[in-house]
Amino acid sequence: MFVLAPPPRLPVPNAYSNAAAPGMAVPIETNNTLKFPSGPDYQLVVGEGTYVLRDDLHLATPPPHPHEAPIPNPNPLATTPAPPTAGVKLSLTAVGSRKVVPQLYSLISRTSEKLTFTTIKESEKESRTSQESASDSAASQPQSNGTSGKAPAFGAGNSLLAPVPAKDPLKRRKPKSNLTKSNSTFISRVIPHEAMSKRLQERNPDGLFAFANVNRAFEWLDLGTNTHHKAEPLTKILFAKAHILCHDVNVLTKSTSHIDIIMGSSAADIVWYEPYSGKYTRINKNGVINATPISDIRWIPGSEHLFLASHMDGTLTVYDKEREDAAFVPESNGLYGGEKNGNASVAGSIHVNKSVNSKNQKTNPVASWKISNQRINAFAFSPDSRHLAVVSEDGSLRIIDYLKESLMDLYTSYYGGFMCVCWSPDGKYILTGGQDDLVSIWSLAERQIVARCPGHHSWVTAVAFDPWRCDDRNYRFGSVGEDCRLLLWDFNVGMLHRPKASSVRQRGSVSSHAPLGRHRTESQVTTRLRSNSSLTSQSGEGDESIEHAVESRTRTAELPPVMSKSVDEDPLCWIGFEEDCIITSCAKGHIRTWDRPKEGVNNSQITLSAAGSNP
Numbered sequence: 001m002f003v004l005a006p007p008p009r010l011p012v013p014n015a016y017s018n019a020a021a022p023g024m025a026v027p028i029e030t031n032n033t034l035k036f037p038s039g040p041d042y043q044l045v046v047g048e049g050t051y052v053l054r055d056d057l058h059l060a061t062p063p064p065h066p067h068e069a070p071i072p073n074p075n076p077l078a079t080t081p082a083p084p085t086a087g088v089k090l091s092l093t094a095v096g097s098r099k100v101v102p103q104l105y106s107l108i109s110r111t112s113e114k115l116t117f118t119t120i121k122e123s124e125k126e127s128r129t130s131q132e133s134a135s136d137s138a139a140s141q142p143q144s145n146g147t148s149g150k151a152p153a154f155g156a157g158n159s160l161l162a163p164v165p166a167k168d169p170l171k172r173r174k175p176k177s178n179l180t181k182s183n184s185t186f187i188s189r190v191i192p193h194e195a196m197s198k199r200l201q202e203r204n205p206d207g208l209f210a211f212a213n214v215n216r217a218f219e220w221l222d223l224g225t226n227t228h229h230k231a232e233p234l235t236k237i238l239f240a241k242a243h244i245l246c247h248d249v250n251v252l253t254k255s256t257s258h259i260d261i262i263m264g265s266s267a268a269d270i271v272w273y274e275p276y277s278g279k280y281t282r283i284n285k286n287g288v289i290n291a292t293p294i295s296d297i298r299w300i301p302g303s304e305h306l307f308l309a310s311h312m313d314g315t316l317t318v319y320d321k322e323r324e325d326a327a328f329v330p331e332s333n334g335l336y337g338g339e340k341n342g343n344a345s346v347a348g349s350i351h352v353n354k355s356v357n358s359k360n361q362k363t364n365p366v367a368s369w370k371i372s373n374q375r376i377n378a379f380a381f382s383p384d385s386r387h388l389a390v391v392s393e394d395g396s397l398r399i400i401d402y403l404k405e406s407l408m409d410l411y412t413s414y415y416g417g418f419m420c421v422c423w424s425p426d427g428k429y430i431l432t433g434g435q436d437d438l439v440s441i442w443s444l445a446e447r448q449i450v451a452r453c454p455g456h457h458s459w460v461t462a463v464a465f466d467p468w469r470c471d472d473r474n475y476r477f478g479s480v481g482e483d484c485r486l487l488l489w490d491f492n493v494g495m496l497h498r499p500k501a502s503s504v505r506q507r508g509s510v511s512s513h514a515p516l517g518r519h520r521t522e523s524q525v526t527t528r529l530r531s532n533s534s535l536t537s538q539s540g541e542g543d544e545s546i547e548h549a550v551e552s553r554t555r556t557a558e559l560p561p562v563m564s565k566s567v568d569e570d571p572l573c574w575i576g577f578e579e580d581c582i583i584t585s586c587a588k589g590h591i592r593t594w595d596r597p598k599e600g601v602n603n604s605q606i607t608l609s610a611a612g613s614n615p
Helices: 014-019 110-115 134-140 196-202 511-516
Strands: 033-035 043-046 049-058 090-093 102-107 119-127 187-192 209-214 217-222 235-239 244-249 261-265 270-274 279-283 294-299 306-311 315-320 351-354 367-370 376-381 387-392 396-401 406-412 418-423 429-434 439-443 448-453 460-465 475-481 485-491 563-566 572-577 581-586 590-595
Touching: 043 485, 043 563, 090 244, 090 572, 090 581, 209 244, 261 294, 294 376, 306 376, 315 376, 387 418, 387 429, 396 418, 396 429, 429 460, 429 475, 439 485, 475 572, 485 572
Parallel strands: 244 294, 376 418, 418 460, 460 572
Antiparallel strands: 033 049, 043 049, 049 590, 090 209, 102 119, 187 235, 209 217, 217 235, 244 261, 261 270, 270 279, 294 306, 306 315, 315 367, 351 367, 376 387, 387 396, 396 406, 418 429, 429 439, 439 448, 460 475, 475 485, 485 563, 572 581, 581 590
16 A cells, blocks of 8 residues: 655744644744834924934744643634733833933914914923933822822831841842742743843943833843844843733832842732842742732832732732742731721722731731722822822722722723823823723812823823923823824813813812813812712712712813824834933834934924824
8 A cells, every 4th residue: 555655844843842833833033123214104293393213123022932832713703811911011210310301381382372272392491300210200209299298108107017227238139049040930041141241331321221021021121222232132031931011110229230120920920130130039929929910010109129019800919029928818807998987889999908007017918909800900109109090991090098008089981991090290180091092181189080082093001291391280191002003192271172062060170160271289189079070879978979970071171182193003002201202112012212303493383283283
């Protein structure tokens, strides 16, 4: 009998054979690439001038690890949950001398007269007293919103949380394990740059470092150089069993020889990483405290060792980077941090699984709060280090006094979940973006929505204020979304457009006086009066309720963008503002840097439409 020989097989490495389809070559790991596109398609035209694309850094996506081999599903309509992913997010920091944010002043241009709002122009003669760079301001939380006195440190009332004094105060504690010598199956490979020591010695200390996640890789980049070295990571870490979803840099401990970074992963593990020494420590190892993925993570303002992580089961957990882990059992049974009268519903309260004042502080966690039954998407600390804004998949924005472990306000989206949140530099306003394709502006003191900002055609994934173009009356912020668009907005209450169908408010709120100009509201105001549109069905005493109903779009001011443009072929997932540029990133690894308009160039004659002039 004649038997045909089997078809030839392409050679595949054993390391990735399970990740390749039969008969197909294994995807090869490539290097980062740096390009310099030019032309009208790579320009952002705004009232103050034209932002020009400086470069496009494409981070190479690593091939799948054998442990995460894709499972084929022949059903195209299958709803099998996909592994959590977050696209490419950046943590920026400068280890040298801190930059000074310039003073801003108002200037009426021809364009702004047509749109009846005030544009902002940078002053070359005045200087601001702020001592934080924009990349670090969100974490350092300067006292800029007028609150009297300094906020106490988190857990200041618990002596068990007092940091242990070091023998050498100038020497920072470092993680225990060495990355390159580790035999852990959690980390697949570490690739340090062959000339890393030389590059660190020769670089400008005022240049930006960027820490970026892409798929299962985490990269340490030097954005302070304009050479080809920008595409070469100082260190690249490949994880075997997890994707990094979020990360943050501690601005209190950073120096030219030390940086503390925390990373939250899809496997629930948290990695405390120090890049100079190449050491790391795993916290919540194998999900011993909470086994759900981590959606966001931040250092607690003013702390060198405490950080807050949001888990996808709706829990906020405070960890100490230097404490050991232990299996966690909630200490409290039915203890809620909500309204003082004890009548708050579960939806409008915080379930305190472990209080920061607990006497059991030998191991992690330091504190744990259950705030939702659905996943938390993002959170942000207020500039005065007193409040916490949390957004979740259930469409809720929660304002929490995290020092007192108490819920202050609960707002609801127009529809769908909230995806992102941030505070204005003065702490007066909160921005949210979500699945309703809207950016919403909320007032902390007025306890209500101020304006909705239509302009995106899909989910809004990131929002951020531009501190270089904000003052006490005018605000510039930006947003990006899954529609691949970058939008810029100028916000001043005096420019808000009130819908014709809106009724006159009985209460003297900010938005009810929008056409007459904004009344300055300090964030230290303690009155808890709320708008009469925020009635709840559970509270008979309306003025004491912390739950606010959805405000009708016919009663809410709308704010058009000053610039809207598609800047990438893939969904955008992050935006950041620096002194000389705007930085965006997309889900497929493109990091684009947009140079600000050059000084002395007057583009005030550019005509803008109310919805932006860019395609």
